[in-house]
Amino acid sequence: MMNPEPTGKTCSVIIADDHAIIREAIRDLLDNSAANDSRPYTVVATAENGLEAIAAVKAHQPDLLFLDISMPLASGAEIIHDIRRWSPDTRIAVFTGISAAGVLAGVVEAGADGLFSKALPARDMVTKLPLLLSGGRYVAQEFAELLRRGQQSGALTARERQVLNMIVAGKSNKEIAGELYISPKTVEKHRASVMNKLEAHSVVQLMARALQDGLIDPSPASMG
Template sequence: MKERGKYYAVVADDHAIVRSGLRSALETPGQIEPDGIDVMGEAENGLEAIALARQHKPDLLLLDVQMPLAGGVEVVVEVRRWSPNTKIVVLTGVTAKGMIGALIESGVDGLFSKGDDNSELYRRLPGILRGQRHIAERFVDALKDTAAAPQLTGRERQVLNMILAGHANKDIAEILGISAKTVDKHRTSMMQKLGVHSVPQLMAYALREGLVDPASEL
């Protein structure tokens, strides 16, 4: 764990004004770190976020989970795959308990709400960079009285997102680099866990639990 020295970050959000504000705060000396945090790249969609994390292996990824092309836990899983030491901090407007629970289960290092003042984010980032974890209190409170949701593996969540995007098993297999038989196995396991028996039921579940953005093109 790096205790001293320069830190490097990637900022991922589909709104340029948000990226600009976060970049300015990160890079300003003394705002978060004495020497500032260098931003190595900005991403406006989920695939760009994964690619930049894979390329730069930054100390920090500031991530919005509602972005085009890839989002939610899918991005977290892929970043962990290619850059396991990157601290992933999610700044989101999502309030659905299903998505919040999934993000916490995925092991994100920080989870903050866009509805709160960014001062908490900036105050907590130094500790997160050094190995601490912080979940905003509003999310902890929201989940206190919620029954435990079925736990999907990272791969099952990837398959879920791709099914909802309209991909067939063969296409999913090619994208993920696995066999169609393995995709079918993940699909069967996932649907059993969620208690659904068709793609429409799966879509309804995902929308209800906030596992997919209702405004996205499915």
């Protein structure tokens, strides 16, 4: 069982999101929760992009970071990796609208302590802060389900991921074999394995599942 946080100790907070309205909403929630919380929160800095977030954490070494993982200049797991290097004791509460299982899994593996959905009321996130600050971890239920569903896709080998991206790009087995210096028969085995792991029965289904799980880059350049 986790030990409760010391009464009266102030929790220093950084809020990182590229939308000012969200930064202010979280600040207001923290201010309003102070009356009923044994550990009041003090916002020491805000950031509107990934590089600002990393710099602010490095400068302030906060107890808690609210982090949107989809921001300009730096995003996702790369921010968390840098934060863990500069301020390993900072607790990281990620809040996001992203639903790609591959991206979410990467964030959790990078060291996020909490994973919350922007589709849910922000006050729900604030109620979980004592758990995070006492050393616990929390993943929103809808994300936990996505991560469970994405476990199969996460089991793709590096070669299978290569084949997947080439299939989605419209390449034939012969073309894939030529680029990877393997036989068409081996390509067919990889294709069958990928289709099975992602529970896809057509290339269209395969593309949809791969995009959903964050296994391919959805930009036009990657699709041509």
